[in-house]
Amino acid sequence: MMRAKLIPLFFFLALTLIVPFSAAYHVGVNYGTVANNLPPPHQVVNFIKTKTNINHVKIFDTNPNILAAFSNITGMSLTVTVPNSDIPSLSKLPKARSWLSDHLLPFLPATSIRYIAVGNEVIATSDKKLIAHLLPAMESLTLALNLANVTGISVSTPHSLGVLSGSSDPPSSGMFRKGYDKSIFAPILDFHNRTKSPFMVNPYPFFGFRPETLNYALFNTNDAVFFDPVTKLNYTNMFDAQLDAVSSAMKRLGYGDVDIVVAETGWPSAGEPNQTGVGLDYAAAYNGNLIKHVNSGKGTPLMPNRVFETYIFSLFNENLKPSASEQNFGLFKPDFTPVNDVGIMKTDQVTKHPSLEKWCVQ
Ligand SMILES: *[C@@H]1O[C@H](CO)[C@@H](O)[C@H](O)[C@H]1NC(C)=O
């Protein structure tokens, strides 16, 4: 009797120990294409699928060649983006329905689309017309999906951290910018709460560090660098502090339970010669530590044990971006050479955990 019970228990324990290991290497990336030297989409998809543990991909448009290349790829989901300029027209249901028919329906269900991002950092544009049409466009697209009987795709919109008020420090005092909180963000969060869609944010510690907080920004320390006097919680990295500031802002409006997706984050591996904190080692540290951190399941001080679906910016270096640092956010060069080792190659798993090799064969 004892033995019969012990064997299944052993297997159960073994599986619970091993699943987090292999899952720990999964990650999302932004597949940006502001470049003139990138390989064709079907090669990119083949590379991602056969060589990496990337299982979520986000694109900044609805490029039909990319949508087609992702068809029938099991275990891979795609987030597509509505260009900001399409937002005003999509606030009308007939336009939303025709947009859906033209851009996405031809690829469903073979291409597994997870989210439609309506625009990118729309609030940061300060364009009143775009901002006014943002939520109506999200509502219309959601209704258009329902009318087309499409399930499994949710609608959201990524925000820059600039949507937070300047006084969102410490994290527990996070709030949305005055004038935008009740009028813009409360209705958007109500939409997310109703449709069970996530709030998307683009936190970039790279844009927030000072020389003395570089290690804090890179997750390179276990020290309590920052203490929140209100919650009495310690912060060891800036990413957690930024997410907790967002969460506090959401909670202040009553929507602390809405899921958060990190739609973009990253660190450049090269830049201007005089830029501090920019380089191969810094990019490797940030992206490598980020992947471990978000997959650890630890969550943040204010959101313990939560896993945030996270999309690194970016898959490739993009040579037509305006500045040297912006051109060098890629995990890979256009010839698929890794810019640095951040632990997302399939081979990383095997070399780092040889004892687990037999479990990782798929
Ligand atoms: C995807 O798979 C389905 C079912 O096997 C097949 O009918 C379809 O042609 C495939 N689509 C592409 C683009 O390969």
Ligand SMILES: *[C@@H]1O[C@H](CO)[C@@H](O)[C@H](O)[C@H]1NC(C)=O
């Ligand atoms: C959606 O489903 C309903 C009920 O099954 C059906 O009447 C309707 O024709 C479907 N619409 C589309 C666009 O397939």
Ligand SMILES: *[C@@H]1O[C@H](CO)[C@@H](O)[C@H](O)[C@H]1NC(C)=O
């Ligand atoms: C935060 O860090 C300080 C200084 O290291 C330590 O004394 C304190 O116990 C920590 N607080 C928590 C809640 O961990």
Ligand SMILES: *[C@@H]1O[C@H](CO)[C@@H](O)[C@H](O)[C@H]1NC(C)=O
């Ligand atoms: C969020 O949705 C839930 C139902 O899913 C509801 O009970 C709750 O009141 C909503 N929150 C707000 C702030 O409206």
Ligand SMILES: *[C@@H]1O[C@H](CO)[C@@H](O)[C@H](O)[C@H]1NC(C)=O
């Ligand atoms: C860095 O160099 C660029 C030119 O390459 C210059 O425009 C910029 O002002 C310099 N920044 C600092 C902080 O020295």
